[in-house]
Amino acid sequence: MSKTLILFYSRPGANYVSGNIVNLEKGNCLVVAEKIAATLRQTQGADSVDMFQVKPQKEYSSNYTKCTEEAKAELKADARPAYIGDIDVSPYDNIIVGYPIWWGTFPMPLWTFLENHDFSGKKIIPFSTHEGSGLGYSVKDIQKLCPKANVMAGIAIHGSSAAYCESEIQRIVESI
Numbered sequence: 001m002s003k004t005l006i007l008f009y010s011r012p013g014a015n016y017v018s019g020n021i022v023n024l025e026k027g028n029c030l031v032v033a034e035k036i037a038a039t040l041r042q043t044q045g046a047d048s049v050d051m052f053q054v055k056p057q058k059e060y061s062s063n064y065t066k067c068t069e070e071a072k073a074e075l076k077a078d079a080r081p082a083y084i085g086d087i088d089v090s091p092y093d094n095i096i097v098g099y100p101i102w103w104g105t106f107p108m109p110l111w112t113f114l115e116n117h118d119f120s121g122k123k124i125i126p127f128s129t130h131e132g133s134g135l136g137y138s139v140k141d142i143q144k145l146c147p148k149a150n151v152m153a154g155i156a157i158h159g160s161s162a163a164y165c166e167s168e169i170q171r172i173v174e175s176i
């Protein structure tokens with residue numbers, strides 16, 4: 001049985017969804033990650049999948065606009081913000097990497113995580129949630145950070161569809 005890790009970043013609270021600032025009790029990527037995990041547990045067994053959420057040591061502002069400014073400054077500085085905890089990725093054959101698109105790519109704490117681990121020979125299946133950018137530059141950035149992994153094309157999910165994205169979940173699960 002192949003083992004899958006769902007590695008994801010997600011920020012609850014004030015966010016931009018379909019033209020409005022809304023308060024997300026649960027971040028969109030967390031919603032999608034939980035759906036993928038539930039499907040894999042049903043189809044491939046309870047022990048076939050684990051999840052790890054990359055959480056920054058220094059929280060971003062709960063204010064949406066301030067958070068976008070902080071994220072922009074980090075991207076510009078090519079920063080590598082620290083995250084909380086860690087996981088050994090070596091036991092996993094497949095890594096599903098989920099993230100919101102921030103300024104065309106994924107949040108910088110996930111850059112830190114990807115750079116700190118060895119993904120040689122592993123299959124990486126990216127998915128994003130977004131408000132119009134799709135996958136942006138994210139798949140190219142993952143390829144850059146994980147040059148020895150087999151990085152798949154990636155699947156983009158609009159934030160407002162996070163709770164209703166069964167066909168995308170199916171495509172993600174089928175690409176394992």
Ligand SMILES: Cc1cc2nc3c(=O)[nH]c(=O)nc-3n(C[C@H](O)[C@H](O)[C@H](O)COP(=O)(O)O)c2cc1C
Nearest residue numbers: 011027028029100101102103104129131132133159
């Ligand atoms: C700092 C920041 C930057 C963002 N930049 C983009 C962007 O460049 N393109 C886009 O389509 N959406 C952008 N968004 C919207 C998020 O990608 C979208 O709301 C996503 O579904 C949030 O996922 P989450 O709730 O799991 O964090 C941005 C949101 C934030 C907070």
